[in-house]
Amino acid sequence: MANSNSVDMDPDVALRLFKEGATLVLLGVPQGTELGIDCKSWQVGPRFKGVKMIPPGLHFLHYSSVNSPSCGGEIGPKTGLFLTLKPKDIMLANWDPKEEDLDFSASQNEEEVSRIRATLQDLDPHLGPYPYEVMRKWVSLTDRLSEELANNLQPLSGRICAFSDVIPELQLRHTKDRAEQPRNDTACQSMKEGLNRLPRMKQREGTELRFSVIPEKKYPAGATPAEITQCSLDLSYALETVLEKNHELQPLNLLGELQFAFVCFLIGNVYEGFEHWKSLLTLLCRSEEAMRKRKELYLGLIAVLYHQLGEIPPDFFVDIVSQSNFLTSTLQDFFQFSSGAGIDGTLRKRAEKFKAHLTKKFRWDFDADLDDCAPVVVELPEGVTVD
Incomplete structure (x- = not known):
């Protein structure tokens, strides 16, 4: 070696x-x-x-x-x-x-x-x-990722691969099947036509990461327009649905799943891990009602994020995340909710310290209106620091 x-x-x-x-x-x-x-x-x-x-x-x-x-x-x-x-x-x-x-x-x-x-x-x-x-x-x-949870999340094949192992949805084993497919011997008239001619692919069975499925609809069936609006502003219903289906007995395992996704991305170069990390983070940070009910989950989230964000160079967020301003806007919601009514005092203080730490480290202002392109930079006077 x-x-x-x-x-x-x-x-x-x-x-x-x-x-x-x-x-x-x-x-x-x-x-x-x-x-x-x-x-x-x-x-x-x-x-x-x-x-x-x-x-x-x-x-x-x-x-x-x-x-x-x-x-x-x-x-x-x-x-x-x-x-x-x-x-x-x-x-x-x-x-x-x-x-x-x-x-x-x-x-x-x-x-x-x-x-x-x-x-x-x-x-x-x-x-x-x-x-x-x-x-x-x-x-x-x-520290939140157990052996059992890791085994349940990694593919049945036992291998986590940076590139997905994909196969055609249609195997086309017979000449008749191939003859029925669109011909590729003529020029494409548009990008859409070219994409439609490509074979549809799917991930090989057993190679998929087995992450919790986050519901597309963030509101219950039969919800009124007012309820749909409320569930879109506060994602607690969707978060509770994920916890109930995947981590009902041990809700803090969701933090282990967040760590699993981050390791897959940071060390394993698996982009799907990054996407799932973002989805889970959005769900957690934008669930105001859950923040009032689940103190331990959110105290744990702050600790997990503290270590995760410490492993990524600051310019990573400028190059990737801030293209859609994901991290700054998501954490801005988190800090706003964590300072609201009904939040546990310990959680409120821990969130305030975490906010000050990130402001100092990345020079982001979470109290300002964020634009659509880049994090807001705090211009501190010379010699002034944020503790």
Whole structure:
């Protein structure tokens, strides 16, 4: 493993971590593959055979295959999976060159795992240490995400892929089926016509992320026009519907789902994760009635957002989010509701501190009328800071 500079630690501590920590033995991973765990990644070297000293708990293993230098050395799309490891665990995988993926079926072979365990000391020079310098960051990004929830959200295939695995909706296995499709041997008269000629695609079954479905209609059936208007201004009905259908017994799991979506986007490069993160954030921040009823959910939301927004460079929002002014307008609603009547005092104070923190960090003014193009920048006098 190249460029794996780990934090200096006491030799006795390192020995204890080697004995008590989990080990991922990853055999046959091609040299040059980009591979990482949690918030750190490396380029695999010729001697690499896995990662050692992994703290017990939930982790995200991710990797991207790389073409040989003769083929340009291009990096493929990222693949990732969530793993839960116990103390002294050994998880064994072999690289499948045909699928360009890790095959973990060997972990089910007790004899093979026992053999690896007996020779673990010999493997030690080929194992890269877990990057403890990013452990605090990883824990802060996933403290609400349990093993059960991660397993329920990731695809049935067990792989989270940056590019969706899609297949045609119509398989067209027979000549007759293909003959009935529009011909493509004439020039298209418009972009719409060209798009209509393309085969309709769908995601391969079992590869879909299993996020909570957010209802398109944000109001109950049979709602009056006044009720529809109210449910459009305050999304509490839609939020309660999502909680009831997906997290009825543990409403705070919605924060774990928010973290899962964020990790999929931030580390796994899955754009769908970003879109779902935005949808959940909109639902939470624009639910005034729920904010009065669910103090713990919203105290947790502030903590989750504090760590998430700390991991993204400020210019990210300028380049992407603020094109539609999503984050600033959404948080403006949140701060407005959190200062309203009937809000718990602790939640109100926590929201005020969070608002001041974001104003200082990003120089956004959440009290001003936001325009449609960019965040409002607060021009602070020289030497003045916001605590």
